Amino acid sequence: xxxxxxxxxxxxxxxxxxxxxxxxxxxxxxxxxxxxxxxxxxxxxxxxxxxxxxxxxxxxxxxxxxxxxxxxxxxxxxxxxxxxxxxxxxxxxxxxxxxxxxxxxxxxxxxxxxxxxxxxxxxxxxxxxxxxxxxxxxxxxxxxxxxxxxxxxxxxxxxxxxxxxxxxxxxxxxxxxxxxxxxxxxxxxxxxxxxxxxxxxxxxxxxxxxxxxxxxxxxxxxxxxxxxxxxxxxxxxxxxxxxxxxxxxxxxxxxxxxxxxxxxxxxxxxxxxxxxxxxxxxxxxxxxxxxxxxxxxxxxxxxxxxxxxxxxxxxxxxxxxxxxxxxxxxxxxxxxxxxxxxxxxxxxxxxxxxxxxxxxxxxxxxxxxx
Amino acid sequence: xxxxxxxxxxxxxxxxxxxxxxxxxxxxxxxxxxxxxxxxxxxxxxxxxxxxxxxxxxxxxxxxxxxxxxxxxxxxxxxxxxxxxxxxxxxxxxxxxxxxxxxxxxxxxxxxxxxxxxxxxxxxxxxxxxxxxxxxxxxxxxxxxxxxxxxxxxxxxxxxxxxxxxxxxxxxxxxxxxxxxxxxxxxxxxxxxxxxxxxxxxxxxxxxxxxxxxxxxxxxxxxxxxxxxxxxxxxxxxxxxxxxxxxxxxxxxxxxxxxxxxxxxxxxxxxxxxxxxxxxxxxxxxxxxxxxxxxxxxxxx
Numbered sequence: 139x140x141x142x143x144x145x146x147x148x149x150x151x152x153x154x155x156x157x158x159x160x161x162x163x164x165x166x167x168x169x170x171x172x173x174x175x176x177x178x179x180x181x182x183x184x185x186x187x188x189x190x191x192x193x194x195x196x197x198x199x200x201x202x203x204x205x206x207x208x209x210x211x212x213x214x215x216x217x218x219x220x221x222x223x224x225x226x227x228x229x230x231x232x233x234x235x236x237x238x239x240x241x242x243x244x245x246x247x248x249x250x251x252x253x254x255x256x257x258x259x260x261x262x263x264x265x266x267x268x269x270x271x272x273x274x275x276x277x278x279x280x281x282x283x284x285x286x287x288x289x290x291x292x293x294x295x296x297x298x299x300x301x302x303x304x305x306x307x308x309x310x311x312x313x314x315x316x317x318x319x320x321x322x323x324x325x326x327x328x329x330x331x332x333x334x335x336x337x338x339x340x341x342x343x344x345x346x347x348x349x350x351x352x353x354x355x356x357x358x359x360x361x362x363x364x365x366x367x368x369x370x371x372x373x374x375x376x377x378x379x380x381x382x383x384x385x386x387x388x389x390x391x392x393x394x395x396x397x398x399x400x401x402x403x404x405x406x407x408x409x410x411x412x413x414x415x416x417x418x419x420x421x422x423x424x425x426x427x428x429x430x431x432x433x434x435x436x437x438x439x440x441x442x443x444x445x446x447x448x449x450x451x452x453x454x455x456x457x458x459x460x461x462x463x464x465x466x467x468x469x470x471x472x473x474x475x476x477x478x479x480x481x482x483x484x485x486x487x488x489x490x491x492x493x494x495x496x497x498x499x500x501x502x503x504x505x506x507x508x
Numbered sequence: 509x510x511x512x513x514x515x516x517x518x519x520x521x522x523x524x525x526x527x528x529x530x531x532x533x534x535x536x537x538x539x540x541x542x543x544x545x546x547x548x549x550x551x552x553x554x555x556x557x558x559x560x561x562x563x564x565x566x567x568x569x570x571x572x573x574x575x576x577x578x579x580x581x582x583x584x585x586x587x588x589x590x591x592x593x594x595x596x597x598x599x600x601x602x603x604x605x606x607x608x609x610x611x612x613x614x615x616x617x618x619x620x621x622x623x624x625x626x627x628x629x630x631x632x633x634x635x636x637x638x639x640x641x642x643x644x645x646x647x648x649x650x651x652x653x654x655x656x657x658x659x660x661x662x663x664x665x666x667x668x669x670x671x672x673x674x675x676x677x678x679x680x681x682x683x684x685x686x687x688x689x690x691x692x693x694x695x696x697x698x699x700x701x702x703x704x705x706x707x708x709x710x711x712x713x714x715x716x717x718x719x720x721x722x723x724x725x726x727x728x729x730x731x732x733x734x735x736x737x738x739x740x741x742x743x744x745x746x747x748x749x750x751x752x753x754x755x756x757x758x759x760x761x762x763x764x765x766x767x768x769x770x771x772x773x774x775x776x777x778x779x780x781x782x783x784x785x786x787x788x789x790x791x792x793x794x795x796x797x798x799x800x801x802x803x804x805x806x807x808x809x
Contacts, residue, residue, distance in 0.1 A: 287792065
C-alpha cells in the first residue's frame, strides 16, 4: 500500500503517456475520426509542460506567478520566428515589410540558424526570469506582492509586444507557420504530424522526469520548506532568495519550451498568449489538478483542456465560463489539493471516518447490551 | 505651457479614477489581507448599473427629469455593488482569511463568472451612456479647456475621499475598523465583532468600485472587460502607496496617473503605461513595502 502511494503518481503518468502514445495509432485504426484531435492533444502536451513549470514554482515553492504567459509566449515567439524565417529563407517577413523595414532587424537574425534558435528558446525566457527574479527576490518581496508585480510585468510585456508592431506584428502575432518538420496539414503529411507528436511526448516525459528528480531529493524538501516557513529556512542558513530565483528560472524555461511546442501544433502565436487571464488559466489547471504534485499539474492540464475542447462548441461555450469559474473557486475554497488531493487524502480520510463511526456504533451497542 | 497644463489636468483626471478604484482595494487589502481580483468586475457592474438606470429613465420617466439619471445612478450603483460585495464576503471571502494567495485565486474565479454573466445579459457589444447635458462642454481659462465631466469626476472622487476619511477617522465604526486592522486578536478581545467589521468593510470597498464604475461610464463605452483596464494600475497604486494608509494610496495613484500621462507626451500610450509600471517595479526595489509603512517589529510584515 505504501509503495503504491509512493509510485502511484509515476504509474499514473506512465498510463497517461501510454494513452497519448496510442492516439496516432487510434487515428490510423479509425477509432478517432479526425486528425484535429491529435493536433489538439499536441497542444495539451504543451499545456501540461507549462503546468509542470507552474507547479514547481507555486505548488512546491509557494510563489504564485501570474506571469507565466509571458515566458510561454517568449518561447513561442522564438520558435515562430525561426519557422517563419525558414519560410522566407532569411529575408524579411510580410509584416516587417509593412512596418517599413528593408532588411531583417538585428534581434531576429540569430533565428536563421536552428541550433541558435533552440538555445534562444531556453535562454530568452531564462534570462528575463533571472533578471526579474534577481531584483524581486533579493528584496524579499513575497506573497501577494510578488503576484501583483508579476501580473504588472506581464501586462507591461504584453503592451510592449503590441506596440513594437514592426518587429512582432502587434495584435495579430506571427501566423501561418509550418512546423519544424514542415507542413503537417492534410492526409499527405500525416507521418510528419505523428513524428512531431512523438517528439513532443518525449519532451513531456523528459520534463516530467526532471521535475520528479528536482522535487524528490533534498532540493525538493528545501522548496517545500521555503513554502511552509520561509523565515525558518533563512535562519537554518539557506540563501532562500537564490533557491527561489533558481526555481523561478527553471519554471520560466519550462514555460518557454512549452510555448515552442505549442507553436508547432497551433500554427500561430499571438500576444493573447501573454495576457494575465491566459497566465491565470494556467494556474487554474494546476489548482484543479492538484498543486504540489507534479502528476496533478499534468492531469489538470489535460482534463481542463479536453473538457474545454469538447464543451466549447455551440451553446456550451457560454456555460463553460461559468463551470470553470465555479470549479476553480470551489477547488480553492474546499479542496486545496485539487483532484489528486481528493483521491489521496480526502477520500481515505472520509473512509477512515466512516469506518470509525461504524466501529463506534458497534462498540456502543455492545456496551449498551451489557 | 498650455500643453503642460493640459497634461497636468489629464493626469489629475486619470489619477482620480485610479484612486477611486484603488481606494476600495486598499481598504480590503489593508484591513482583511484579502486580494479581490473581482474588484474590476465590481467596477464593471457599477458602469452597467449606470446604463440600466439611464435606460429606465428613458423608458419610464418624463424627458424633463432625464438628466437627473446620473444623480440617481450613483447611489444605485453603490447599493448594488455593496450588496454583491456583502454576499461575496459572506459566502466566499470569509473562508479565506489568512490565505492571501488563495483569496486572489478564488476571486479570480468569481470574476470569470461575473464577466460571462455580463456578456450574457448585456451582450458582447459595448454599450454607451450619454453624459447628462449639464456635463457637456467645459470651462475655458485662457487657452486651456477643462471638460465638465472630467471636473465632475475629480469632484466626485474628492467627495468620496471625504466620506471615507469621515468613516475611517471620525466615526465609531472607523475606530473599530482601524483596531481590527492593526491588531485583530486584541480587537476581538475588546469585544469588537470582527466578522461584522470585515463584512461591512468589504462591502464598502466593493461599493466604491461601483461608484468608480459610474465615473468610468462617462468616459467611454462599457463592455465586460472594462474593469480589467483599470485593475492592474490600481493594484500597482496600492502596492506603491503601501498598505494600510489612505494617504499612501492617494499618493500612489497620483504618481501612477500623472506619470502615465506625462510619459505619453513622448511616446505612445501603451508604451507609456509599460514604462510607468517598470519604473514602479524598480522603485519597489528601494522600498519593497511601498511609500508608507505601518512600522512593526514582527517578522512577516
